[in-house]
Amino acid sequence: MVAVVYWFRKALRLHDNPALIAAAEGASSLYPVYCLDPKTCSRARGAWTNPNRMRFLLESLADLDASLRKLNSRLIVLHGDPVEALPAACKEWSASRLAYELDYEQYSLRRDKAVRSQAEQAGLEVVTRVGHTLVDPEALLLLSRGAPVTSYDKFRGLLAQELKARPVTTLPPPASLPPPGRTAAPHAIPSLEELGLEPMGDAAVIARGGEGAALRAMEAHLRRRDWIASFEKPKTSPTEMLAGGPFDAGAGRSTTVLSPYLTFGCLSSRLLYERVAAVYAEAAPRHSQPPVSLHGQLLWREFYVCCMHATPNYRRMAGNPICRQISWGEDAALVAAWREGRTGYPWIDAAMTQLRREGWIHHLARHAVACFLTRGDLWQSWETGAAVFEEYLLDADEAINFGNWMWLSCSCFFYQYFRCYSPVAFPQKYDKQGAYVRHWLPQLARLPAKYIYEPWKAPIAVQKEAGCIIGVDYPKPIVDHQAAAA
Numbered sequence: 001m002v003a004v005v006y007w008f009r010k011a012l013r014l015h016d017n018p019a020l021i022a023a024a025e026g027a028s029s030l031y032p033v034y035c036l037d038p039k040t041c042s043r044a045r046g047a048w049t050n051p052n053r054m055r056f057l058l059e060s061l062a063d064l065d066a067s068l069r070k071l072n073s074r075l076i077v078l079h080g081d082p083v084e085a086l087p088a089a090c091k092e093w094s095a096s097r098l099a100y101e102l103d104y105e106q107y108s109l110r111r112d113k114a115v116r117s118q119a120e121q122a123g124l125e126v127v128t129r130v131g132h133t134l135v136d137p138e139a140l141l142l143l144s145r146g147a148p149v150t151s152y153d154k155f156r157g158l159l160a161q162e163l164k165a166r167p168v169t170t171l172p173p174p175a176s177l178p179p180p181g182r183t184a185a186p187h188a189i190p191s192l193e194e195l196g197l198e199p200m201g202d203a204a205v206i207a208r209g210g211e212g213a214a215l216r217a218m219e220a221h222l223r224r225r226d227w228i229a230s231f232e233k234p235k236t237s238p239t240e241m242l243a244g245g246p247f248d249a250g251a252g253r254s255t256t257v258l259s260p261y262l263t264f265g266c267l268s269s270r271l272l273y274e275r276v277a278a279v280y281a282e283a284a285p286r287h288s289q290p291p292v293s294l295h296g297q298l299l300w301r302e303f304y305v306c307c308m309h310a311t312p313n314y315r316r317m318a319g320n321p322i323c324r325q326i327s328w329g330e331d332a333a334l335v336a337a338w339r340e341g342r343t344g345y346p347w348i349d350a351a352m353t354q355l356r357r358e359g360w361i362h363h364l365a366r367h368a369v370a371c372f373l374t375r376g377d378l379w380q381s382w383e384t385g386a387a388v389f390e391e392y393l394l395d396a397d398e399a400i401n402f403g404n405w406m407w408l409s410c411s412c413f414f415y416q417y418f419r420c421y422s423p424v425a426f427p428q429k430y431d432k433q434g435a436y437v438r439h440w441l442p443q444l445a446r447l448p449a450k451y452i453y454e455p456w457k458a459p460i461a462v463q464k465e466a467g468c469i470i471g472v473d474y475p476k477p478i479v480d481h482q483a484a485a486a
């Protein structure tokens with residue numbers, strides 16, 4: 001009799017889940033568990049206080065539970081620190097094997113080391129597999145002789161070498177799973193309210209959680225074959241509005257908005273890579289190429305994960321060997337105004353409002369607000385900005401988030417610090433009438449297009465006519481962009 005505990009963390013899916021398949025091999029009973037960790041769910045740490053992301057997680061768990069039930073299994077939800085809850089569960093169920101997918105984020109590495117050590121001391125076999133990325137970051141580390149690779153082109157060379165040796169393959173979902181044995185407690189999925197969080201309402205829903213929704217969204221995009229084949233970023237629009245849109249449909253979006261699914265592992269990056277490759281094969285030889293193509297975007301993801309894996313103190317400036325040391329300012333009032341969308345620059349404030357409401361903003365909007373907070377205007381540390389993004393983003397991913405913040409602040413990867421985004425001219429390229437600003441900042445809705453990105457320039461009569469007095473109904477700019485960026 002082999003009783004196995006399979007620990008879901010990311011990879012909230014049945015398709016292409018190598019660790020789950022390995023867990024089930026030769027097992028007579030399999031306990032699929034998810035552990036709601038107070039360090040990642042409680043108000044104290046901040047990261048999981050976000051009801052939007054918690055909603056996404058709970059929806060993903062419900063979807064996973066439904067899929068497991070079709071295989072005569074079910075999801076068992078544990079509460080508590082996994083370092084205590086998992087060994088206790090393994091003991092209660094007399095498990096002889098613990099299996100999980102590897103995760104290279106900083107907190108996960110510390111947690112997993114402690115869990116593994118406890119499990120091994122208790123005599124359990126610990127089985128792990130790579131599943132979050134196209135390749136094993138350890139293999140890339142060997143190829144780069146342990147050094148972080150900070151050039152995308154050099155990374156592509158190493159990745160190509162690794163992919164030649166071990167091409168991307170995906171696994172189908174299991175046709176059956178060993179049943180779990182009896183458990184003492186019910187271990188049901190809690191509601192948001194039971195976790196002490198207030199639901200945000202449907203207007204804030206940009207993506208429903210779960211493997212089912214992820215696969216439907218991917219399939220909808222794959223039907224747009226010409227769009228997939230010719231996809232080029234940054235040639236996409238940061239001001240399009242998605243709120244309340246058909247989040248499963250895919251059609252019409254300027255990028256895929258699959259990032260929450262990839263972050264939580266509701267969608268395998270290898271499956272997406274493989275399916276996009278099939279579209280390219282049909283379109284051959286005419287399709288876009290990395291770094292701008294859709295494959296190129298997945299390679300950026302891979303690039304940051306591998307870079308993080310090779311870099312000590314990746315989340316910080318101090319002690320981080322790839323990060324430029326810069327004497328950033330420390331002005332809590334400026335950071336609060338940026339975070340709360342009160343900078344007086346409508347484009348920045350609208351994007352930060354969308355971020356707080358929906359937990360997602362377009363890549364170029366991320367560029368604009370990150371540049372504004374750091375080298376562009378406010379001269380505040382990228383670490384502060386990354387922490388705010390980590391709190392609000394549905395797709396918050398340590399490697400991608402902290403890496404992109406280093407990029408945007410010219411701390412690593414990119415050093416053209418003189419190329420700053422204008423908070424006035426840049427959004428005009430995409431949205432002359434300011435529909436995006438009007439949607440997210442309704443107090444500016446009646447302002448003429450001429451002043452929508454610079455409302456402080458509107459004569460007082462125009463402000464009165466629009467019902468928005470600058471300095472009263474909407475803030476004056478907290479910084480003079482021309483002077484700050486000069």
Ligand SMILES: Cc1cc2nc3c(=O)[nH]c(=O)nc-3n(C[C@H](O)[C@H](O)[C@H](O)COP(=O)(O)OP(=O)(O)OC[C@H]3O[C@@H](n4cnc5c(N)ncnc54)[C@H](O)[C@@H]3O)c2cc1C
Nearest residue numbers: 255256257258259297298300301363366395396397401404
């Ligand atoms: C300051 C800043 C912080 C960011 N933080 C995150 C984060 O925490 N999590 C996150 O997933 N992305 C992050 N990004 C990268 C990028 O903005 C998002 O991945 C993208 O906007 C998600 O939308 P999409 O799924 O429609 O992307 P698409 O353009 O459709 O791309 C498909 C997938 O490729 C990956 N990808 C795309 N662009 C990048 C990129 N530049 N770097 C790495 N991977 C990429 C994502 O997994 C994405 O879902 C950040 C970018 C910036 C500038």
